[in-house]
Amino acid sequence: MISPAEIIKILExxxxxxxVAENDIMLYEARVETPVFNGLFRDRYDLVSGPKGSGKTALYRLVSEFLKPVMLKTSNTAILTGVEASGDPVFLAFRKNFEGLNELEFENFWRVYIVALINEHFVKNSEFSEQLAKARVEAKDFQDRCRRACIPELTDSRSFREIAQLALKTIKLNILSISNSPSGESISALTIEPCQPNEKSKNESTSSPIFLHDIHSSLLRLLKAANLRLWILLDRLDEVxxxxxxxxxxxxxxxxxTTRNFPSQDIRIKLFIRDDIFENVLLKGEGFTALSHIxxxxxxxxxxSxxxxxxxxxxRFCQDxxxxxxxGGNKQLISENDAPHLKRVFDRLxxxxVVRGKNQSTTLDWLYHHCEDGRGVVTPRDIIDLLAAAITKQIEHIRKDGINEESLLGSQALKEGLRELSSKKRRTYLEAEFPEFWPHMSKFEHTKAEHNAHSLESLLxxxxxxxxxxxxxxxFLQKRPRSSSYIIPFVFRFGMGIKQGKAFNGFHK
Incomplete structure (x- = not known):
């Protein structure tokens, strides 16, 4: 058996x-190729949704950083990113500007932003110069059409922030002259007529949509001449x-x-968005045309799972x-997801x-159910945070008590890791993400985990x-399927000081 001192060296x-995927240095080496990963790689999906911490930004980074050269070489797909992978989200700096926009002006902003992004980060990008050498005439035509549509170019820096600033300036300062639509023609097929900004336009925002038919057609000709397809990736929209x-x-x-304004299979706008935000955007009784296409x-x-x-x-453990x-981990068998080998490795780790007893769950099930929220969601972020905290706790226990476990981590360290995670979830999720609901959630502090209509009415x-x-x-709450009660998931309990049991003792059920 390995000595406690040697175990500490391994753990340290x-x-x-x-x-957080933005800071994850082992994202590619320790990736798990889920069905969504494979479907995205094969261009089956344009919209990737999931809960916070479920791996959307990890997928974004895998495609935009690690698979980008592979896809350019193997499938002639050029990949552009519309946001930074780390740091402050580019659009956050313009939140006050956005507050004054209606939905039509927002559409104009996104259209101009995407077109300007293509011009600055694709057409003018030396990274694609070899492919675009075959399409110089088409590239010039695309840029000429952009200029006639009053979408100016940047002369020096091409940062995302400056492109966003350019897009806002364009939609606020230019009144675009839109050609009349023939009877029965879809408005998305209208073309941009050359516009001449005047003094009046400097103080008015456009009340007409900016249409992209001519620019879109020109871009398609450019891509065909260059024998390329184009993906534009947008992430971190939930932070803006x-x-x-x-x-x-x-x-x-x-x-x-706006994604519907680029209907060709040669141009894909791929969005990474939290599923609760996506549902909130659509399910408000306001209607949404072309939802079936999205x-x-x-x-x-x-x-x-x-x-x-x-x-x-x-x-992640076996990277070391x-x-x-x-x-006894074997890299080849691990990479092949060999089930018997994975079980042996997990049981050694x-x-x-975690809680001993004939009817108690295995450690894997314990981890899963104690990190599960009220929607039944368990995220990699929470699992990693729990285990990282457990490693620290295990080192503390060994140094203090000299314990020597058969496994690398012990049950007490895992329980304490859960407590650390729960406290973090309170700060960074419940309080930070949902300040409008926190006054209600805070009323559950130091109560019991299970509530019914009477205890909920008493609290809320x-x-x-x-x-x-x-x-x-x-x-935050989960409706129990076989009763009329609600329960607070384990992952939030310690951080809220919530104990196991029913809060409605003394109330009628």
Whole structure:
């Protein structure tokens, strides 16, 4: 058996990567190729949705950073990103400007932003000069049409922020002259007539949509001449607009509409968006034309099974050769997802049970169900955060008590890791993400985990059922399928000081 001092050395060197994909240095090496990953790679999906922490930005980074050269070489697909992979989201700097836009103006913003992005980061990008050498005439035609549509070029820097600033300036300062539509013609087929900004236009925003038919057609000719396809990726939209507000709904409805202005299979706008935001954007009784087209290219919401998470855990632990030696891990068998081998490795990393007992769950099931929110969602981010905290706790226990476990991590360290995760979820999810609901959620502090109509009315007042619907939607509460009660998931309990048991003792059921 390895000595406690040697176990500490192994634990101290373990790096599980970051729970936040923007900072995850082992994203590619420890990737789990889920069906959504494979479907995105094969261009089956344009809309990737999932809960916070479920891996949307990880997919964004895998495609935009690691697969970008592969796709250019193997499938003639040029990939553009519309946002930074890390740091402040580019659009966040313009939140006050966005507050004054209606849905039509937002559509104009997204259209100009995407066209300007293509011009600055594709047509003028030396990275694609070899392919575009065959399409110089078509490239010039595309740029000429952009200029006639009053979409100016940047002369020096081509940062995302400056492109966004350019797009805002264009829609606010130019009145575009739109050609009359023949009877019965779809408005998306209208063309942009040359516009001449005047003094009046400097103080008025456009009240007409900017149409892209001519620019779009010119771009298609350019791509055909260059023998290329074009993907434009947009992520981190959930960090820009205040949650569950009219501004968020207006901006993202306009973005979804804008994707319909690029209907060719040679141009794909691929969006990575939280599923609760996506549902909030659409399901407000306002209607949404062409929803069936958007849904047809939407990936299944990112969900991780217990087996998927087991693979993720093993791949991240076994990036370290010392851990592989400790648990007998074989890189080839792990990469092939060999089930018997994965089970042996997992059972060497962790105890068979966190809570011992004949009817208690296995460690994998314990991890899964204790990280599960009220919607039944478990995210890689939460699993990584829990295990990273457990590693720190395990080192502390060994140094203090000199314990020597058969597994690399012990059950007590895992329980304490859950407590750390729960406290973090309170700060970074419940309070930070949903400030409008926090006054309601805070009333559950230091209560019991299970509630019924009477205890909920006592806590929340006569409109408790309306409030509860929102708390269920964000995963803070879960409706029990075989009763009329609601339960607070394990992952939120410690951070809120909530104990196991029923809060309605003394109330009628």
């Amino acid at each position: 060197k373990i790096d599980l990567g970051a729970g 607009f205040p949650r569950r507000t009219k501004l968020e709904r207006t901006a993202l409805r306009a973005l979804l509409r 849904e047809s290219r939407r990936a299944p919401s990112l969900r991780w 217990a087996e998927d998470l087991k693979i993720l855990i093993i791949k 050769p010392r851990v592989r030696q400790f648990c 962790f105890p068979k049970q 007042g006569s409109k408790w059922n309306i409030i509860v619907d929102d708390l269920v939607a964000i995963g």
